[in-house]
Amino acid sequence: xxxxxxxxxxxxxxLRLQEVLTAAGEQPVVLDTRSVESSVAVHVSQSETxxxxxxxxxxxxxxxxxxxxxxLLWRGWQRFSHDPALKGLASKAREWAFYKREWKSFCxxxxxALKASDVFCVNxxxxxxxxxxxxxxxxxxxxxxxxxxxxxxxxxxxFARDFHHQQAGSIIYKPFTPFIRxxxxxxxxxxxxxTLYTSKVKEEDLQEDEGRVPTPGIFQPYxxxxxxxxxxxxxxxxxxxxxxxQDSRRTRTDWRRYQRLEHxxxxxxxxxxxxxxxxxxLMDRLGLVFGSVDMIVTTEGRFVFLEVNPNGQFDWIAxxxxxxxxxxxASMLRAGSIHYPLAPSSLAWKEADRAVAAG
Numbered sequence: 001x002x003x004x005x006x007x008x009x010x011x012x013x014x015l016r017l018q019e020v021l022t023a024a025g026e027q028p029v030v031l032d033t034r035s036v037e038s039s040v041a042v043h044v045s046q047s048e049t050x051x052x053x054x055x056x057x058x059x060x061x062x063x064x065x066x067x068x069x070x071x072l073l074w075r076g077w078q079r080f081s082h083d084p085a086l087k088g089l090a091s092k093a094r095e096w097a098f099y100k101r102e103w104k105s106f107c108x109x110x111x112x113a114l115k116a117s118d119v120f121c122v123n124x125x126x127x128x129x130x131x132x133x134x135x136x137x138x139x140x141x142x143x144x145x146x147x148x149x150x151x152x153x154x155x156x157x158x159f160a161r162d163f164h165h166q167q168a169g170s171i172i173y174k175p176f177t178p179f180i181r182x183x184x185x186x187x188x189x190x191x192x193x194x195t196l197y198t199s200k201v202k203e204e205d206l207q208e209d210e211g212r213v214p215t216p217g218i219f220q221p222y223x224x225x226x227x228x229x230x231x232x233x234x235x236x237x238x239x240x241x242x243x244x245x246q247d248s249r250r251t252r253t254d255w256r257r258y259q260r261l262e263h264x265x266x267x268x269x270x271x272x273x274x275x276x277x278x279x280x281x282l283m284d285r286l287g288l289v290f291g292s293v294d295m296i297v298t299t300e301g302r303f304v305f306l307e308v309n310p311n312g313q314f315d316w317i318a319x320x321x322x323x324x325x326x327x328x329x330a331s332m333l334r335a336g337s338i339h340y341p342l343a344p345s346s347l348a349w350k351e352a353d354r355a356v357a358a359g
Contacts, residue, residue: 002028002333003071007078013315020330033077042110054117065117070333072122077107120336123310127287134176134307144281146305149221155214161206167221174198174218224299229269231293232314233283234328235338238276241317242269266320275303289338
C-alpha cells in the first residue's frame with residue numbers, strides 16, 4: 001500500500017501522482033483533512049509478542065503499518081480561516097490557535113509513527129518540515145561547497161540598514177514563510193488577493209515607523225541573473241528546469257509574481273555534475289529524499305543556491321518542461337527506496353490536459 005498524506009485530496013500534485021501510480025497497478029490511499037475528520041483513526045498498542053503496533057483505521061477497514069510500503073507526506077492537515085465552515089471558530093483567537101495546534105500535532109505524530117514503523121517516508125520526519133527553516137539549510141549548503149549569497153536574518157532595522165549600505169544599496173527582502181491574503185473561493189481553492197513576494201528594498205523601506213511591530217526577515221544582496229533554476233531531486237536523480245525570468249520585467253525579481261507561468265519560457269536544463277553532486281550531499285546532510293531546489297545562474301555563470309523546499313511544488317515544470325518527475329516519484333514510492341528504476345515520461349495525461357485547455 002502507498003499512502004498519500006495531504007491537506008486536500010483535490011491538490012493537483014496528488015491527483016497527478018494518483019494517476020501515475022494507478023496506471024502502474026498501485027492503489028494509493030489518500031489521507032486528506034476531510035477524510036481524517038470523518039472516517040480515520042490511528043491505533044497504537046502492543047502486539048501479543050510485546051512489540052509496538054501501529055494501525056490505521058479507515059471506515060470499517062483496519063490495517064497494520066507493516067502493510068504500508070511507503071508514504072508521501074505532502075501537505076499537513078492544515079486548517080485555514082477562509083474555510084466557510086470554520087469562520088465562527090476562527091473568530092475566537094484562543095480556540096482557533098488550539099484547534100490548529102491539535103491538527104498539526106496529529107499529522108506530525110502520524111508521520112513520526114510511520115517512520116518508527118519502518119515505512120519509507122517522503123520526506124522522513126522530522127526533516128520533512130524541520131528544514132523548511134531557511135537559516136540552517138543555507139549554512140549546510142555553504143558547508144557542502146555550494147555558492148550561497150551573504151544573508152542577514154534580523155528583526156532590527158538598524159542591522160538591515162547597515163547591510164543595505166554594505167551591499168551598495170542593492171538588497172532584497174523575503175519572508176521566512178509564505179504570506180497569502182485570501183478572500184472568498186472555497187476551502188480547497190481560495191481566491192488569492194495578496195501575496196508577499198521577494199522584493200527589492202529601498203533605504204526608506206528600512207526606516208522606523210511609529211507602531212511598527214518588529215518582525216524578523218531575510219535580507220540578501222540582489223543577484224543579477226542570467227536565468228533561474230528549479231531543480232527537483234527525487235532520491236538520487238535530479239530534474240532541472242531553466243526558468244527564463246529575465247525575459248519579463250514582471251518576473252525579474254521573483255518569477256512567482258506572474259500567475260500565468262506558461263507565458264514564462266521554461267525548458268529542461270543540464271546541471272553541471274559537480275553542482276549536482278553538492279546538492280545530493282546537501283540532501284544527505286538534511287536527511288531528505290525529495291526536494292525542490294531554487295538556484296540562480298548569474299550573468300557571470302555562477303550557480304547560486306537559494307533554498308530547498310522539502311515540499312516544493314513541481315507540477316508546472318513537469319508540464320511546461322516535459323520532465324518525468326511524477327513518474328520517478330511514483331517509481332521511488334513503489335520501490336520504497338531512493339534506489340529505484342528510472343521511469344520515462346508518460347505523456348498521456350499531459351496531452352489530455354493540452355487537449356482540454358485547447359478546448
